[in-house]
Amino acid sequence: xxxLVESGGxxxxxxxxxxxxxVTSGFTFSSYTMSWYRQAPGKExxxxxxxxxxxxxxxxxxxxxxxxxxxxxxxxxxxxxxxNSLKPEDTAxxxxxxxxxxxxxxxxxQGTQVTVSS
Numbered sequence: 001x002x003x004l005v006e007s008g009g010x011x012x013x014x015x016x017x018x019x020x021x022x023v024t025s026g027f028t029f030s031s032y033t034m035s036w037y038r039q040a041p042g043k044e045x046x047x048x049x050x051x052x053x054x055x056x057x058x059x060x061x062x063x064x065x066x067x068x069x070x071x072x073x074x075x076x077x078x079x080x081x082x083x084n085s086l087k088p089e090d091t092a093x094x095x096x097x098x099x100x101x102x103x104x105x106x107x108x109x110q111g112t113q114v115t116v117s118s
Contacts, residue, residue, distance in 0.1 A: 002026035002107050004096050009112030012086055016116070020081040022096030022109055029077040030054075033099045036070060036081045038092035038114075045095070049081060063089075086116045 008020040020036070033053055039045040049060045049070035058070050069082040079096055093111040100106070 004098060004107055004109035006094065006096050006109045006112040009094060009114045011115045011117065013118050014087060014116055016086050017082070017084045018086065018114060020083065020094055020096075020112060020114075022079040022081075024077045024079070024096075024098065027098065027100075027105065027107065029072075029098075030074040031100055032105075033101055034070075034072055034079045035097040035099065036079075037095045037097055038090075039095070039111075040089075040092040043092075048094070051079065083114070086114075088116045090114060091116050 003025045005023050006020060008018055012018055031053055033050065035050040036048040037045050038048050047061060048064055049068055051058045051070045051072055055072050060068060067085045072079045091114060093113050095111045096109040098107040
């Protein structure tokens with residue numbers, strides 16, 4: 001059974017930090033490109049950051065470059081998102097996404113809420 005479980009969200013003041021985790025099971029984590037997406041109320045889901053299966057290549061949305069860092073530990077089947085210098089516009093539900101390229105194997109987590117507010 002495939003599972004992606006996000007954690008680490010919460011309420012933080014502007015300028016603060018959070019670290020999200022996505023713990024996975026039920027598939028070969030090291031073979032999947034992993035991503036973080038987010039969806040704010042009334043907006044479409046958007047890509048935040050993506051990391052290649054081996055972890056060597058990453059890309060970020062312009063809105064989070066220099067503030068967020070995506071990483072993964074293939075020995076723990078876990079992906080992370082370190083979020084620094086948080087802004088109110090970062091408020092959203094954050095989702096992890098697993099994608100085995102060139103296959104139909106694509107999975108979503110259930111999401112974790114991040115709220116940035118004073």
